[in-house]
Every structure is written in C-alpha cells, then in structure tokens.
Amino acid sequence: xxxxxxxxxxxxxxxxxxxxxxxxxAEKRFAGRLTARALIDLLGPVARFEAAAARSRASxxxxxTGGIIGTVATGFLALASGAGVVLxxxxxxxxxxxxxxxxxxxxxxxxxxxxNLGGLVMPLLAVLREETDPAREVEIxxxxxxxxxxxxxxxxxxxxxxxxYEVVDSLFRDAWMSGSAQLHDGARLGWSVVDEILxxxxxxxxxxxxxxxxxxxxKRSLMKVAVALPDASFALAAAAPTGGDSVxxxxxxxxxxxxxAQTIKLGRVVKSTSLxxxxxxxxxxxxxxxxxxxxxxxxxxxx
Amino acid sequence: xxxxxxRCQCRRGFFALRPCDAAAAHTCGTCRREVCDEHWxxxxxxxxxxxxxxxxxxxxxxxxxxxxxxxxxxxxxxTTGYRPIYYGPDVDPYYNDYxxxxxxxxxxxxxxxxxxxxxxxxxxxxxxxxxDDS
Numbered sequence: 001x002x003x004x005x006x007x008x009x010x011x012x013x014x015x016x017x018x019x020x021x022x023x024x025x026a027e028k029r030f031a032g033r034l035t036a037r038a039l040i041d042l043l044g045p046v047a048r049f050e051a052a053a054a055r056s057r058a059s060x061x062x063x064x065t066g067g068i069i070g071t072v073a074t075g076f077l078a079l080a081s082g083a084g085v086v087l088x089x090x091x092x093x094x095x096x097x098x099x100x101x102x103x104x105x106x107x108x109x110x111x112x113x114x115x116n117l118g119g120l121v122m123p124l125l126a127v128l129r130e131e132t133d134p135a136r137e138v139e140i141x142x143x144x145x146x147x148x149x150x151x152x153x154x155x156x157x158x159x160x161x162x163x164x165y166e167v168v169d170s171l172f173r174d175a176w177m178s179g180s181a182q183l184h185d186g187a188r189l190g191w192s193v194v195d196e197i198l199x200x201x202x203x204x205x206x207x208x209x210x211x212x213x214x215x216x217x218x219k220r221s222l223m224k225v226a227v228a229l230p231d232a233s234f235a236l237a238a239a240a241p242t243g244g245d246s247v248x249x250x251x252x253x254x255x256x257x258x259x260x261a262q263t264i265k266l267g268r269v270v271k272s273t274s275l276x277x278x279x280x281x282x283x284x285x286x287x288x289x290x291x292x293x294x295x296x297x298x299x300x301x302x303x
Numbered sequence: 304x305x306x307x308x309x310r311c312q313c314r315r316g317f318f319a320l321r322p323c324d325a326a327a328a329h330t331c332g333t334c335r336r337e338v339c340d341e342h343w344x345x346x347x348x349x350x351x352x353x354x355x356x357x358x359x360x361x362x363x364x365x366x367x368x369x370x371x372x373x374x375x376x377x378x379x380x381x382t383t384g385y386r387p388i389y390y391g392p393d394v395d396p397y398y399n400d401y402x403x404x405x406x407x408x409x410x411x412x413x414x415x416x417x418x419x420x421x422x423x424x425x426x427x428x429x430x431x432x433x434x435d436d437s
Contacts, residue, residue, distance in 0.1 A: 126375070
C-alpha cells in the first residue's frame, strides 16, 4: 500500500510539472539564462520530483524482490502440499506484484536524474538568489545524466586479474555544471564543477559456480570559482586570512589584478567513495574564501 | 516616499549583506524590527526569518526557500567564522553577532598575486563571465 501511495504521489508530482520541466527530465540537460528566482521556480519542482522518484524506485525494488521471493516460496508450497490448484493464486499474485513493481521501476528509471540537482545546484541557486539583483540573470549549464553514462566514459582499462578477481577499471569525466552571474555588489562570478570517477568492477566466481560482481567508485570533484571584485568597492585584505578559511589545505588560490577589478580564482578537490553529490558547502566555502580576501573599500559607492 | 510606509529592516545577501528596504507589513515579535512579507517567517509565526533562523540550531533541509537561506546563512556564519560584508548607512546592532565588515578599512593592500601558486585554477568556464585568462 505504501508503495502504491508513494508511486501515485510521484506520478501526481510528474503530472504537475510543466512542459519545460518535463523536457529537462527527458533530456537530462539544461542550459539557459534566467534570474536565480526563476531558476529555482523551474528546477525546484524537478529536484523534488527526482527525490520522490528515488524513494519510489527504492520502494519498488523491495516489492519486486518480495514478489519474486513470494512467488518461489508459495510455488514451492503449492507443489509440496499437493494442493496446487487451491494455492495457485498465491504464486500468481507474487508474479503480478513482481511484474507490476518491475514495470513501474523501469518507467521511473528512465526519468532518473543525477542527484547533483538537489544536492548542490539548488543550494547554490538559493544563495545566488540572495546575492543577485532580482532582475539580473544567472547563466547556468547543467548535465544531469548519470555520472557513469556511456557518453562520459573517457578510458577503459583492459581486463586484469587481481586476488582471484577479474578487474575492469573505467574512468568517467562528468563536467556537469558551469555558470556565471553578476552579483549585487558588482562582482562577477564564474564557477564550474567537474567530477572524475574511477569505477572498478570486480568479478569473482565462487565455489558453487555463482558469479558475483562488486562495483566500487572513487570520485574527485574539481570545483573552481573565479570572482572578479571591482576595485571601486573592494580592496585586497592586507593579510591573507588565517584559520577558519574552510576551503582546506589542498585548495589553490590565485589573485590577479585586472582592469578595474581584482580576480580571485580558487579551486579545490573533494574526494569521495560514492557517486553521491559533494556537499554544496564545498562550493559556498570557495566563494566565501574569495570574500575573505577582500575588505570593503573606505568610502566606496554602495551598490 | 511616504514617511508612513515602514521599510523592512532585514538584510538581503549571503557573502555581503544589504538593506532589504521593501515595504514592511509586520513587526517581529522577538527583535521588534519592521519586516516585509518575504522576510516574515511562515513557521514559527510571528517572527522575522532572521529570528526564526536563530531560534533553530540547524538549518532546515528542503525547499531552498528564503527560510532555508536565512537559516543556512546563520548556520554558516556561526560555524565557519565567516564575517559578511555589510552595506548600509549604519551597522544594525542586530547583526553585531556576525562581526560584520562594514566600510571600516582603508585600501592599503597588496596589489597582485598569489597566496598560493595554484596553476590549477585558471580555467573557470561560465558564459560571458569572461573570467578566463585568455
């Protein structure tokens, strides 16, 4: 019943999406210029649908497994008890449950988007809504296909043997977000996030002849931010911030003087062993690190 | 502008705070500041978003609405020690807790380069941001 309710809610959520939002889900890509508020209005329901669909898929997977186990168990019982005709509806019901859940799962799987949308894009847009003028547009380019989609494969190592396993390493490069915006204080912001994913598939045949495959991931998320802060409003701080910078020891920072602005470029790598999105805090810390390196200039015109 | 129209005393922004200045329709039950509709907390009621954020220890997950942004902003300032830049005629004592950086510094500063070598950070894409070296 819970699954039916969850799946029905997910379907209802999909029904409430407009044509443009459905197009984003179908294409799994979005590139455009809109105000931060309009981007949140456009992508927020898509992110909420994706989260609900993920919950539905997890639930349907359980029902599919339960249906298969139920079919086998009740089928065995029907045969063993000799009352096959009487008990026949039970394995048939199991088949129906497994099939129904499987078909729904497959439909929802086609609509699957990268978790990066809800995990990182939406918090970033919420911060940009505060930082940009309501009429000023933000440019954003999103690739919401799965990080290990075949199109993102850049290298596949030949099969090797290691510790009784057959091992295949694949490297994926997922340049899934870039964007730019002008902030209310006159600063120009550009950012990008690129994930490099090493997928390792280890296959082993156990003594009973059953083949088992384990998949492991190592991910490096390369986050880059450049903030051009106008000289009229900001001056470089006399000393680089010490302590509490939050960007980590491995972060790279570079400051360049340009025409009428200081451009602060920052980059960092966030490592993980799953495909889950990096915490939005990583990107927000980079932006904050740029602002930590300047002070408001005395007597500057207020934006 | 009519002197009878009160202006919202909350601050917009995340890295740099600026006056909201929208027409205020409410008064916060805690800080007694005038507050516009956007900065009025739906839950708990009767508070501005700033006071609602301060009343909770952690930011709320969810819809990334203004309530989320204000609670995350408060959480971020208090856990990372970030000092927001502050625009406005006077520093509102309400924001003193965040140790804001108002127009209180001279422009003595190094002019160029490099806190760290960082050759990795040059190519940041992003439309007409024009932030690449080229």
